[in-house]
Amino acid sequence: MYTLVIYDITDDEIRLKVAEACKEVGLARIQKSAFIGLIDSQKRKNLKIKLKRILGSSKGNIQFFTICEADIANREIIGEEIEYEEEGIVFI
Amino acid sequence: MYTLVIYDITDDEIRLKVAEACKEVGLARIQKSAFIGLIDSQKRKNLKIKLKRILGSSKGNIQFFTICEADIANREIIGEEIEYEEEGIVFI
Numbered sequence: 001m002y003t004l005v006i007y008d009i010t011d012d013e014i015r016l017k018v019a020e021a022c023k024e025v026g027l028a029r030i031q032k033s034a035f036i037g038l039i040d041s042q043k044r045k046n047l048k049i050k051l052k053r054i055l056g057s058s059k060g061n062i063q064f065f066t067i068c069e070a071d072i073a074n075r076e077i078i079g080e081e082i083e084y085e086e087e088g089i090v091f092i
Numbered sequence: 093m094y095t096l097v098i099y100d101i102t103d104d105e106i107r108l109k110v111a112e113a114c115k116e117v118g119l120a121r122i123q124k125s126a127f128i129g130l131i132d133s134q135k136r137k138n139l140k141i142k143l144k145r146i147l148g149s150s151k152g153n154i155q156f157f158t159i160c161e162a163d164i165a166n167r168e169i170i171g172e173e174i175e176y177e178e179e180g181i182v183f184i
Contacts, residue, residue: 004096004157006098006123006126007123008123008124008125008126030155031098031099031100031125031153031155032100033100033123033125034098034100034155048168048170051170052170055170055171058171059171059172060171060172061123061169061170061171061172061173062169062170062171063122063123063126063167063168063169063170064166064167064168064169064170065096065157065159065163065164065166065167066163066166066167067157067159067163068160068162068163070160071157071158071159071160071163072157074156074157074158075155075156075157075158076140076155076156077153077154077155077156078140078143078144078147078153078154078155078156079147079150079151079152079153079154080151080152080153081153
């Protein structure tokens, strides 16, 4: 089962921390504010706890989706791959 | 089957057009650059054609996911609902 995480976070520092937590757990960045990957339910649970703590009472919205193999096969992409800055750089 | 559309688009005008096309087809905005909804495969196909035309050769990345009912039930949200500006306003 794939985990897709998408987020809208205004604060640069918090947004960077969220991205780092997603990377740490093994998710891959597919867009500026979207990560996906195959992680087990325990890792997904831990990630949710961590992201909840990172966001705290700040303004923002993070959404988790589980996507099965059959649905992942239907994923379609328009446009080019966007190259993202290295870790440590704030993503605008 | 749900359709989730997420996008990274730099150009304000193009990003607004993409959002409008998603709304027109019946998808609901769930984040600044994410729409979801129950639309049939023909509408999804038409939306893809339209978004491809809107993006053209501009820099950007649009991803389509299909998500089954079982997986939608697992969707989890952290943080508050973000209120988005009305149509016609450029989303930053």
